[in-house]
Amino acid sequence: MRDTLALCSIYSRTCEAKGVLDRLAELLAVEGFSVERPDGGYPAAPAVAVRLSSGKPGPTIQFNGHLDTVHLPFVPPQHEGDRITGSGSCDMKGGTVAAIEALRVVRESGALTKGSILFTAHDLHEAPWGDGTQLEGLIRQGYCGDAVLIPEYLNGCIPTAGRGLAIWKLTIRRPGAPVHEVLRPQSEPSVIDAGAEMIARLRQYGTHLASKTDPVAGPETVFVGQAHSGVIYNQFPQEFVLEGTRRWLPGESRYLVEEEFRRLVQQVADRTRTTIDIRWQLVRDGFRLDTNHRFVKIFEENYTATSGKTLPYGPKAFCDDCNAFWSLADIPGITHGPNSGGAHTMEEWVSIDDMARVAQLYAATALQFCNG
Numbered sequence: 001m002r003d004t005l006a007l008c009s010i011y012s013r014t015c016e017a018k019g020v021l022d023r024l025a026e027l028l029a030v031e032g033f034s035v036e037r038p039d040g041g042y043p044a045a046p047a048v049a050v051r052l053s054s055g056k057p058g059p060t061i062q063f064n065g066h067l068d069t070v071h072l073p074f075v076p077p078q079h080e081g082d083r084i085t086g087s088g089s090c091d092m093k094g095g096t097v098a099a100i101e102a103l104r105v106v107r108e109s110g111a112l113t114k115g116s117i118l119f120t121a122h123d124l125h126e127a128p129w130g131d132g133t134q135l136e137g138l139i140r141q142g143y144c145g146d147a148v149l150i151p152e153y154l155n156g157c158i159p160t161a162g163r164g165l166a167i168w169k170l171t172i173r174r175p176g177a178p179v180h181e182v183l184r185p186q187s188e189p190s191v192i193d194a195g196a197e198m199i200a201r202l203r204q205y206g207t208h209l210a211s212k213t214d215p216v217a218g219p220e221t222v223f224v225g226q227a228h229s230g231v232i233y234n235q236f237p238q239e240f241v242l243e244g245t246r247r248w249l250p251g252e253s254r255y256l257v258e259e260e261f262r263r264l265v266q267q268v269a270d271r272t273r274t275t276i277d278i279r280w281q282l283v284r285d286g287f288r289l290d291t292n293h294r295f296v297k298i299f300e301e302n303y304t305a306t307s308g309k310t311l312p313y314g315p316k317a318f319c320d321d322c323n324a325f326w327s328l329a330d331i332p333g334i335t336h337g338p339n340s341g342g343a344h345t346m347e348e349w350v351s352i353d354d355m356a357r358v359a360q361l362y363a364a365t366a367l368q369f370c371n372g
């Protein structure tokens with residue numbers, strides 16, 4: 001609880017999590033953990049990594065959390081009954097502290113006889129400010145276990161499949177200046193007509209994509225969420241801006257998905273004689289979990305042992321860092337954090353009792369996974 005309050009008292013918007021990562025490194029060093037600070041390609045806020053080793057060969061289980069928070073006004077932490085409230089308490093400083101508690105429990109028990117636990121915490125998680133590249137850098141630098149637990153705020157199921165996601169923005173332009181509609185050069189294309197054609201083309205593309213579907217993850221989609229053009233009713237506008245998302249099935253190549261999208265946009269640009277700028281921002285690749293993996297069985301057993309219930313399998317509705325571990329390193333990952341709420345709002349909270357449950361579950365899972 002003390003650590004959650006300490007971490008939540010530091011404002012750490014995505015891209016600016018250096019302060020909170022430094023504080024966490026300090027807390028862990030004071031407790032005698034040997035702390036590494038790999039930058040994962042983002043030296044402005046080096047990550048935190050701790051390895052708790054048995055000294056014997058064996059599997060490595062990883063606990064991974066992000067300490068950056070979405071860009072909303074800062075809400076200072078407060079302790080009220082079973083809850084800690086404030087920015088980042090739910091997403092996901094509370095969960096990260098539960099994972100650290102599991103690390104302590106295992107160390108104090110002296111029960112780790114094989115393998116090791118790797119704990120990592122980082123920045124650049126929350127889109128659109130972060131692009132997930134610091135974690136990708138960490139994975140490429142070898143900060144990657146044989147299985148990973150991520151204490152994000154969802155815990156109602158074991159997600160077994162999820163779609164990849166990119167956010168796109170198209171800016172359709174014509175060459176001339178803004179002008180009164182009656183004076184417009186007849187040879188100039190209308191960006192609103194081009195925008196309408198783009199929307200129609202995306203709808204058609206979406207129908208085609210819908211046939212590519214997964215029973216758990218759902219269908220591939222292209223979604224339009226925003227369309228803007230024009231300044232006043234009788235000015236011939238210069239720009240049409242369109243924004244939306246593209247989601248694809250696990251196993252599809254993010255590069256091919258992007259290439260196909262760019263090709264489609266270029267066709268519309270050619271046909272309408274406009275230029276179209278494309279901003280394509282990858283959020284995460286797809287995700288799949290092999291439910292027959294030993295790690296999954298161990299997690300399920302320990303979940304039942306600590307809570308007396310079983311967890312169903314389900315979809316991964318939102319992309320998270322498990323997607324990066326699966327797509328880059330092909331390792332199984334389970335997202336499971338404490339009861340909490342208000343993610344991406346100013347009313348975040350996390351349950352202290354449930355943080356204790358998660359710590360116990362993580363410790364037990366780690367011991368069984370590593371000791372074999």
Ligand SMILES: [Zn+2]
Pocket residue numbers: 066091092125152
């Ligand atoms: Zn999060």
